[in-house]
Amino acid sequence: MGRRVVIEGGLLGTEEGAFRADLVIEGERIAAITLDASDIDADERIDARGKLVVPGGVDVHTHFKDPGDPPTEGFYHGSLGAIAGGITTVVEMPQATPTSSEGAHIRQKRAVGEQHSIVDFALWGGAVNQDLEKIDEMIDEGIVALKSFMAGSSPGFPAATDDTLLAVFRRVAEVGIPYGLHAENDDLLEAGIARLKAQGRKDPMAHAESRPPIVEIEAIHRAIFFAEQTGGHAYICHCSTAGGLELVKAAKARGVPVSVETCPQYLALDEEDLRRLGPFGRCAPPLRARDEVEGVWRYVADGTVDVISSDHCGYTIESKEAGLDDIWQAPLGLSGIQTMYPIVLDDMLHQRGLDVGTFVRLSASNPARIFSLYPRKGTLQPGADADVVIYDTEREWTVHGEDMLHRNKWTPFEGRVVRSRVVRTIIRGRTVYQDDGAPMVTGEPGTGRFLPRGYGRMRD
Template identity: 35%
Template sequence: MKVDLVIRGGTIVLPQGRFPADVYVQDGCVVALGRFDGVTGKREIDAGGLLVLPGAVDGHVHMMDPGHTEREDCTTGTAAAAVGGATTVIEHHRTEPPVLNAKIFAEKRDYWAKKAVVDFAFMGGAVPDNLHELKGMWDMGAVAFKTFTCELHGVTPMYPGMLQELFRTLKTFNGITLIHAEEDTLLKVNEKKLRESGRKDYLVVADWRPPETELLAISNAVVLAKEIGARIVFAHVSLCESLRIIQEARRAGAKIYAESCPQYFYLTKEDLARKGPWLKFAPTVRDPENVAQMWRELELGHVDIISTDHCPYPKEEKAAGLDDIWKAPYGIPGIETTVRLMLNGVNQGKVSLERVVQALSETPAKLYGLYPRKGTLLPGADADILLVDMSAREVLSNDTVVSKCKWTPYDGMEVQGKVVMTLVRGTVVAENGRPVGEPGYGQFIPRLGAGK
């Protein structure tokens, strides 16, 4: 018997454990795991000595396309995703025009289908005046709706009364929202004081966005979500104390989840003081003690999802903040480094690989309605596969960045653990740090059950 592809000799890693097995692929899907005599592949890949992981489902990317393609575009961004090990990206609504209704959703879907290297899904945006548009996007396959509790990137914030209406609207069709949670009035008071002081130093960012801005916004949203029974995910949670608030609500039966990103596991205020605009993102960096504890929170299962919050800007835009931090935009690239940084944490003994696979692949696929097509290697799933060499060491460098921005905040950092091959639906899209997939190969993946 012959199938399209056999990946031989590797060790499968899933959240439930690891085991030696070959992977058999037919028509872009996993059809079997095991060792079967007499079954060969039209193509065979030797994975001896490598780990075989499900591709990452990156729940938080900003590719800027259509709109700001001087920063990133669909093709460069998804090629970078392929190199980094993200086989499905969930693109957010902040393009031009922003995705706030079904018509724009469909136009962007069709536009991306001609350009994407890996598979993709979309979040719509939720703002005060478009709540009546959410169901239309949901029916078209939106996986969630992104909203902000603060003014950032030109997005209108959702204050508590507006959040309440959003949660009630989503409850009518069991929708889910991803919330950028920082308290807007505190931020504005802090900003006013800092600007009046004349400060331009790098730690302005930390003083502008201190821990209480996140804690208060999360606390407010938790109260409303518990009362209404809404499903919510908090984006890029940066504080262990925030995770404890979320866990307390979960224990009480709330459907509340936490996303975080590698920057909150690696970067500190000391790094911000040195690197300034290259580490200007929101929420901001935290103290070293908090960073160290975030790994423990991940291992305990208190961080549900690891995403990238890939938000790249060209070097010249970020460098504008070298002498005046106010002039640098918020955002950093991350789609090429996230999987490697988490593998590095495994090698350092900070977290198990099984938990990393769960947070990078299985849980985001489940929360956003893409499982079991995505996020697993069980038979029937798309053959989205990473071959990983856990012993390989490399130094992250601006010189090897595929993203159009051509820089990484981790430039010069040595990591151990490398994605050596990425496959999407059984086709190799990246190998040894180089994208080899074709633009237009990536498919739109609607949420399971969309339109029914």
């Protein structure tokens, strides 16, 4: 029997709601949920009275870009942000040097992660118009999902052609994995940028104007089409529009295999923040008008949105500052892994009248399920990996970039007062982060485990 840890007095959050119980961990697993663990001997006792105890966050959309040349975030620093942000598992995106697009890349990336990561991690494979054989190699190496950009992202990650989309959808229909899509229409987007540039526009709002909602909605419409035609599971990344979510909702109702994520930037920021933040608010899809933001919340509330992920991109401040006078010079993406779930939890519980069950479903159970990690991840049931996060849902703190633990010390939420704070993060039974006033990292690089496809059903 392993080391025993007892978490006492907390309110346990599950998909169905929350209830008062103690949690007993033995070794790496949840051993028991009990009303009263006071009689149980333990190597460690954690007082969770007045706190919320939930399954560790499963952030399925991170960009640690490791190996990376130059390095931007990496598994180690990314893990620091994650554990401080209530995340115990990430599913890392295929952007790296090189882009993950064949079996060897996955092996290499896995090795890097196993060496540096604190959080457990699974891997996306990139579908970049390569041969299906290379995709099958990645599947053989245990990736949990495939990812394509419908709009070109970078030299290493060109836009997937419709032919690629169709072929990959057919393949994922056979294999049974989700096909994640950055859903923006490549042509509309490029034309939009060219038009704004031709007008001499370089201000922050030019970025948003260059890719209005229809750019995203068309791509989602097309992704759903391919899913419906092939039976492959479309996973819509970072949805930012009410129009896109309405399409997803209707598709689900007629039985199309589709799920959808959104991100904190589409829930807690809007285009006024883009105006204010300039390059530090540049991401894709862009920050939207307030109406869209309210629309996205509506589809969170009605169950259309399955997942909230960070889409964390750890760009350097210098690279972002390059866009101060010319928004087009700033790289696309926001840092956010550390702030995501505290902000979302605050908004859900204190602003939006949503319950703990909603938070657990969107931050842990649903992502674990969609990416075949459930029920080893994403739940507190006995036998599950003991990935546990304790929140003080009443504690207020103010977001400051300098307090971020990830590599690059900035955040688009600078100055936001958040009422909900991670006070402890436990991965497979070991406390990796705690904050009794002062944050303290106790996790060590190289302890994060690689999670192959189907991990959720594995016994050992």
